[in-house]
Amino acid sequence: MISKKYSAMLNNTSIIREFAQYASKRAAEIGAENVFNYTIGNPSVPTTDDFNKGLIDLIQNEDSLALHGYSPTLTIYSVRKAVAESLNRRFGMEYVPEDIFMTSGAAGALAHAIRCVTEPGDEVITFAPYFPEYVPYVDGTGAVLKVVPADITSFQINFDAFLEMMNPNVQAILINSPNNPSGIVYSTETITRLAQILSEKQEEYGHDIYLISDEPYREIVFEGTDSPFISKFYDNTICCYSFSKSLSLPGERIGYVAVNPKCRDAELIINMCGQVSRFTGHNCPSSLIQLGVAKVLDETSDLSIYEKNKNILYKELTAMGYECVEPGGTFYMFPKTPIADANEFCNMTAHELDLILVPGDSFMCPGHMRLAYCTTTDMVERSLPLFEKAIKMCK
Numbered sequence: 001m002i003s004k005k006y007s008a009m010l011n012n013t014s015i016i017r018e019f020a021q022y023a024s025k026r027a028a029e030i031g032a033e034n035v036f037n038y039t040i041g042n043p044s045v046p047t048t049d050d051f052n053k054g055l056i057d058l059i060q061n062e063d064s065l066a067l068h069g070y071s072p073t074l075t076i077y078s079v080r081k082a083v084a085e086s087l088n089r090r091f092g093m094e095y096v097p098e099d100i101f102m103t104s105g106a107a108g109a110l111a112h113a114i115r116c117v118t119e120p121g122d123e124v125i126t127f128a129p130y131f132p133e134y135v136p137y138v139d140g141t142g143a144v145l146k147v148v149p150a151d152i153t154s155f156q157i158n159f160d161a162f163l164e165m166m167n168p169n170v171q172a173i174l175i176n177s178p179n180n181p182s183g184i185v186y187s188t189e190t191i192t193r194l195a196q197i198l199s200e201k202q203e204e205y206g207h208d209i210y211l212i213s214d215e216p217y218r219e220i221v222f223e224g225t226d227s228p229f230i231s232k233f234y235d236n237t238i239c240c241y242s243f244s245k246s247l248s249l250p251g252e253r254i255g256y257v258a259v260n261p262k263c264r265d266a267e268l269i270i271n272m273c274g275q276v277s278r279f280t281g282h283n284c285p286s287s288l289i290q291l292g293v294a295k296v297l298d299e300t301s302d303l304s305i306y307e308k309n310k311n312i313l314y315k316e317l318t319a320m321g322y323e324c325v326e327p328g329g330t331f332y333m334f335p336k337t338p339i340a341d342a343n344e345f346c347n348m349t350a351h352e353l354d355l356i357l358v359p360g361d362s363f364m365c366p367g368h369m370r371l372a373y374c375t376t377t378d379m380v381e382r383s384l385p386l387f388e389k390a391i392k393m394c395k
């Protein structure tokens, strides 16, 4: 007997992956330079020399048994301490090592955070458009994901719709800013209002409500964008961070959970993370990679190409007539499709122009398309005539 749950998931695979596979197939047929692949959020710049040198130094100079040995259940203390100090230095916080738990990327961090603050059947609210993997991330815990419809004029929070959905069964709110897919960064005004509502609702319902803040793009913020440090605004915040994008290390699977030191149960939640790991088989990220990132916590890869690509695409696409809310960060943008049916539009551009975009339906926001512009500026520039052709084909 095979698992019904996981075999059923095979019928519901990722549309992003489907379009990405089509792009790879076309690249094999006609050459990668002739395919304009905007599908996958894989960083396009290398990690830092300091990170690589730090790993070499560890391998050459550290005791092999310690370096490649099992990490402690709550992950390596010196690394947790370095993360706490870096956050305090950069954001004026007061984390202690006991508030930090190293994880396998943001995905691992979310798997721990959601399990620590929900029971099966509890509601977790998120906001469209959102990263489609939130569905399996939340479903896997037994909690129920509820989605607030998008405010497509700004992609900030649609507070009226949110308030309508709040009820005593809601235990956690899951946000992602800077946002995949819209590229929007929640403003100080948005976060302040969200924090105020959650504080009021905690009182009204007589239980804690946790804000789970998914922050893999925290370091990719463009000039002039208001980018508040979310944990500062609400005591019951659990920050889920990743080095996948900031240090271009998605394959190394490294990130962390940081529970706001002002959260009453901060240390308990971190201790519980060690127990969640036993259940999920997570058993800590590699000791080598934990120690490696601890050496470069205040660094990022050279992320400037993402802003350069955004500037070109935003200026040129809006001049052609595409409607788009200007991204404040990440390496995504989320324009409206020129026709209402985003699937039809993205299939058309893929098959007729080899311009591969992802329909917004995958992010619970129809009528839009996601461009992942973590690619070369050369590809961006050569793709512009195709965007022009595509919009003309719809008239």
Ligand code: PLP
Pocket (backbone or CB within 6 Å): 041, 104, 105, 106, 107, 108, 131, 176, 180, 214, 216, 241, 242, 243, 244, 250, 254, 255
């Ligand atoms: N959350 C969002 C919004 C993402 O876009 C991603 C990856 O693209 C993740 C979480 C998972 O990131 P990680 O590679 O750190 O597990």
